[in-house]
Amino acid sequence: MSAQFPVARPRRLRRDPALRRMVAGTRLHAADLILPMFAKEGITEPQPVASMPGVYQHTRDSLRKAAHDAAEAGVGGVILFGIPAVKDARGSAADDPDGVLQVALRDVAAEVGDSIVVMADTCLDEFTDNGHCGILTPSGDVDNDLTLERYASIAVAQVEAGSQVVAPSGMMDGQVGAIRSALDAAGHGGVPILAYSAKYASAFFGPFRDAAECAPQFGDRSTHQQDPAGPLREALREVRLDLAEGADMVMVKPALAYLDVIAQFRAEVDVPVAAYQVSGEYAMVEAAAANGWVDRERMIMESLVAIKRAGADMILTYWATEVARRL
DSSP states (O other), X not given: OOOOOOOOOGGGGGSSHHHHHHHOSOOOOGGGEEEXXXXXXXXXXXXXXXXXXXXXXXXXXXXXXXXHHHHHHTOOEEEEEEEXXXXXXXXXXXXXXXXXXXXXXXXXXXXXXXXXXXXXXXXXXXXXXXXXXXXXXXXXXXXXXXXXXXXXXXXXXXXXXXXXXXXXXXXXXXXXXXXXXXXXXXXXXXXOBEEEEEEBOOGGGHHHHHHTTOOOSSSOSTTTXXXXXXXXXXXXXXXXXXXXXXXXXXXXXXXGGGHHXXXXXXXXXXXXXXXXXXXXXXXXXXXXXXXXXXXXHHHHHHHHHHHHHHTXXXXXXXXXXXXXXXX
C-alpha cells in the first residue's frame, strides 16, 4: 500500500508574474553592471562599430555623455579602453599623461564624480603597432618581464588620471604583483585591482578587435591567454596567484561559455567575482535579433541572469545602460 502524501506541485510557485518575481532565486541589479567604452583619439563624431551594432568609438564629448547616461541609469561602473592616433612597438601612448586613455579618464571622472566607479583596462594591445599585449623580443615573442614594467607604469598613469580601479588584462605572469608594487610606491595603495584571472584565447573576442583596433598583426595570444580546452585547475591556479599578489577582485572572460569557471571561482574565493560578457556574445544576439530569429530583450536578460546565477557579482556588458534602465 503506497503512502498517502499530497502530490508535490512545483508549478504552484510559477502561477503568475508577481509570484515568480517574489520567489526568484537570482536577482540582477543595475549596480551589478559595468559598461565598457572606447575612446578614440582624433575623431570629431562617434564612430559606429560595424560588428557591434549600438557600440561606438567615442569622441571626448560623446564619451562624457555615455558615461553620464550610464550613471543616471544606475550602472555600477564604466571601464575605458583607449585607441591612440599613433602607435609604436612599446605602446608609448598607454602611459602618456596626455594620451587618449588618460584624457578620457579625466573627462569621465569629472563628468560622473562619485556617482559611478571609473575603471581602466590596463594592457598594451590597443597601443602597440603590432597589436600584441606586450613588448616583443626580436623573435616576436612577448617578453613577460619587460611587459610588466610597462604595465606598472600604465597603471600609475591611469590612477593619476582618475581611474578608481585598474584592470590588468594582458595575462602576463606576475602582472598583479608588479602593478600592486608600483601603485603602493606611488602612494596609491588604496586603489583596488580587478585582475583578469581567467582570460581565454577565445573566438568570442573578434568584434572587440574591431572596436579597439587591436587585432594582432601576426600570430595570436595563445601563449599567454588560457586555452579554452585547458583544465579547470589551471584557471584556479591563476586566480590563486593573482590573489596572492594583491588582487582585490577577479574576472572570468568570456562569460557565457565559461559559466563553470565563474561558478568555481565563486566557490573558491572570498573576493568579488566579475564576468565579461564579451563582444562576440553581444554580436551574436544583436545579429540574430536583427534577422528576427530571437526575442532580443529576453535573450539579453536570460544571458545576464545565467551569468549572475553562475556566481558573478559584477558583469561587464555592452548592454549595461539599456538593461539598467529596465531593471
